[in-house]
Amino acid sequence: MSSKATRASFGEALVELGQEFKNVVVLDADLSKSTKSEGFAKKFPERFFQMGIQEANMIGVAAGMSFTGKVPFLCSFGCFLTGRFDTIRVSVGYSNANVRLVGTHAGVGIGEDGYSQMALEDIACMRTLPGMAVLQPADDVETKQMMRFLMTHQGPVYLRLTRQNLASVNAADYKFQFGRGVQLKDGKDAVVFATGGVVANALEAAINLEKQAKSVAVVNIHTIKPIDKEIIQNWANKVNKFFTIEDHNVLGGLGGAVSEVLSELGKPVKLKRLGVQDVYGESGTPEDLYTKHLLDAPGIAQSLTKLL
């Protein structure tokens, strides 16, 4: 299985789309090597804008450019972008700017740099803005299709990407559908809704649990907003145990989104939200942090077993 960081897939897609669509512009705030926008910068220097360490200004500039018909991708770490919440709120969200906010370095998965560089509340923040789509791909093929979709979608988007490499979860003939969850594995006892960097781990955990005669389904939620209510409802009709898992605070992220839908359905379903349990991140290797927060396959299997 190939393994690639979604930021790397994004960087490749950006070059391809830049070639095809002349209205694509890219802005970065001194992190183009990390966000992987540097490939585009080299290929299309006239459409790449180095904005310096000025995220708020970059957001406003991108909004202004979008009002003339450009499709700006503005890149930084997710925490630094969404940390400029009011600028996004007014200049992008409320203004209905056709801007793609690309936040890389999602979650504790970034490792050693520690909490200040980890996007852990970004989904929660972005999800509260009306009209803002929140996307998080789980692998290379999904990232690339999502990027192509972003050339036709109208309205502001937050795209959340990982620093770390991810194993593929989708087949080569996969077709991305905006707003639709993807069932990766069927199951009878419970369902896990996973997003982004932990999808492959959730799948591995569920496959391993088969050996213990536990049948757990896995659904990849690449579109956190608008959330796929239908797939949640369908699963609520089939099983009474739900799990969500994400490399993000369990408050307001995928766990929040799924529980909002579930609680209004009024089904007798128990939901456990797995992820970063309302604590700040810290330094450590990505592996050690995933073990600590039970985000790796063994950790996920352990959490699932406890409640099954």
Next chain:
Amino acid sequence: MQKQNSQQLKKTALESRKIILKMLTEAGNGHPGGSLSAIDIITALYFNEIKHDPKNPKWEGRDYFILGKGHGVPALYATLAQAGYFDVAECMTLRKLGSRMQGHPDRTKLNSLEASTGSLGQGLSIAQGYAMASRLDKKDNRVYCLIGDGESQEGQIWEAAMSITKYKLSNMCVILDENRFQIDGSTQDVMSLEPVMDKWKAFGFNTLEIDGHNMDEILNAFKLAREEKSRPTFIRAHTIKGKGVSFMENNNHWHGVSPTKEELVKALKELDEVKI
């Protein structure tokens, strides 16, 4: 649009002052002080300086005007109405439920607005975005952004100032409506901007200083800005908060309080007596 001369501009601005006061009284709240300090500059922009087409608000050849200090939007509504974008009558729906005349500019509701502002400090960055896109497309659209002196305390203004000169956006003109007051008091006391000219000069702007209520000086500054081909221009416009209504001038009570019906009558009487 037919360009107005400075005499005609004074008349248009006078009429806008009346519209501003009427709409604010009708709304029952809003910001007269900063609208009246900005109206002469905005009038000069729309009736002389900028290329625009009221019949086609999204005309690609237009120049862009961004009102950074969004609370001064009654001045912009009055101007747009007089220019023919919509009826003056619609101004009287200001701040009412369902109105396109939002308390602060909303571009999604009113297509003659270039930006949704009101959270201070954001408009200048959006203006920069327009200017950069225009450059990229090798177009000659110019971009004008009016900021407040209180607003200039926002860090994002200085991010943009640094960035605008990096990109040598000589198609940009930043105008400071320096009416010397903000909600909590005089700008000098709350957070001084001095030395204002030195700051913008140090950032690399072509800097000009004018009386923001003198039409000839305003028009001349815009002309000098247009002729400057290597740097963006910053115009420090000295203005009077509440300009045109004696009991409002330099009285910061009128930052965010609208005139009562009686006060409106008094103000309109004063404005009716002005001879141009």
